[in-house]
Amino acid sequence: xxxxxxxxxxxxxxxxxxxxxxxxxxxxxxxxxxxxxxxxxxxxxxxxxxxxxxxxxxxxxxxxxxxxxxxxxxxxxxxxxxxxxxxxxxxxxxxxxxxxxxxxxxxxxxxxxxxxxxxxxxxxxxxxxxxxxxxxxxxxxxxxxxxxxxxxxxxxxxxxxxxxxxxxxxxxxxxxxxxxxxxxxxxxxxxxxxxxxx
Numbered sequence: 001x002x003x004x005x006x007x008x009x010x011x012x013x014x015x016x017x018x019x020x021x022x023x024x025x026x027x028x029x030x031x032x033x034x035x036x037x038x039x040x041x042x043x044x045x046x047x048x049x050x051x052x053x054x055x056x057x058x059x060x061x062x063x064x065x066x067x068x069x070x071x072x073x074x075x076x077x078x079x080x081x082x083x084x085x086x087x088x089x090x091x092x093x094x095x096x097x098x099x100x101x102x103x104x105x106x107x108x109x110x111x112x113x114x115x116x117x118x119x120x121x122x123x124x125x126x127x128x129x130x131x132x133x134x135x136x137x138x139x140x141x142x143x144x145x146x147x148x149x150x151x152x153x154x155x156x157x158x159x160x161x162x163x164x165x166x167x168x169x170x171x172x173x174x175x176x177x178x179x180x181x182x183x184x185x186x187x188x189x190x191x192x193x194x195x196x197x198x
Contacts, residue, residue: 034074037161038107038145041067042195043119045112048072063128065192071111075161079147081106086144086167091179098150099165104143108135113195120196123164125187126156131164133185141166141174145190159188 039049039060047069054061081102089096104121113119117136124130133143146163147153154160168174168182175182 034076036072037075038073038078038191038193039070040072040107040111040113040193040195041065041070042122042193043114043197044071044108044195046071046110059126060192063124063192065124065194067194073107075147075153078102078107078145078162081110083147084142084144086142086146086165086170088165088167088169088182089179091183094179096169099144099146099148099163101144101147101162104138104145104164105135107145108138108193108195111195114197116198118198120194120198122194122196123187123190124192124194126189126191129187131185131187137185141171141185143186156189162190163188164190 041052049070049072051068052060052066052070057065078101083100083102085098085100087096087098108121109115113121113135115135117134117139119135120132121135121138122130122132143164143166146159146165147161149159149163154163163186165183165186165188166174168177
């Protein structure tokens with residue numbers, strides 16, 4: 001069983017085993033209407049939440065994320081950004097699929113990330129998979145933060161709810177690779193981005 005399958009199984013077992021009274025609602029001013037899906041921290045100019053809370057931000061704490069301030073998106077706020085559509089052939093079934101969501105560069109611009117091409121962009125998935133890219137690479141490959149797959153929101157436990165991905169079929173050096181090698185820099189279930197100015 002690979003790590004992603006193990007984490008999915010553990011989450012299901014935890015949800016079934018946890019008694020209804022075990023969890024109390026937590027107030028979060030940044031996303032009072034709906035849960036946060038993406039937290040961006042580091043060298044950004046806009047913020048809507050405070051420091052990482054080691055007691056309540058357990059996943060980020062376990063993955064050694066640190067920040068004093070960050071910007072958070074819920075589904076509505078990220079889906080409200082201008083959207084683009086791509087149709088890559090996916091490695092999981094060998095078929096083309098329609099993915100849509102904002103360009104990652106637009107998401108980063110929204111939070112006031114530096115525009116220098118050598119700015120580092122660290123993409124972190126729920127399972128701990130981490131990819132570090134330069135902003136130049138993000139631009140060149142036209143990464144999107146996909147919110148929809150084939151016209152439907154992507155569930156947690158699948159490839160979502162957010163997937164940092166590009167259209168590998170339209171990038172010659174990636175299209176020339178075997179299908180299972182085209183998306184190594186595309187973490188699905190991305191939930192945290194760290195921006196590091198050069």
